[in-house]
Amino acid sequence: MPPDGEAFRVRAGPPVPRERRAAGRRAAEGGGPCHIIKEEEFNLYEYQVLSFLQLKECEEALNRLAEEGWRLAAMCPNLVMSMGVIVTLEREIKN
16 A cells, blocks of 8 residues: 555556457457357256244255255354244256
């Protein structure tokens, strides 16, 4: 940090080669190289977040939801209430 009242310059980084700038401009205008994602290349998921005060209640609900295709994505303690857990479930959306 410079002393008070002293001006300083910040350099953004090395210059971008002219060919690379032109390729980026062509891609932005709809031409040039670009990668098209096919529909089969990605999966869609839906998420559900649940809160439980009792672990026994959580276990029963997770087993019931697992039969419907939901799987456990994350589980963490509920720090706000100082008891229970917060559960995040996910399942793949079928096309």
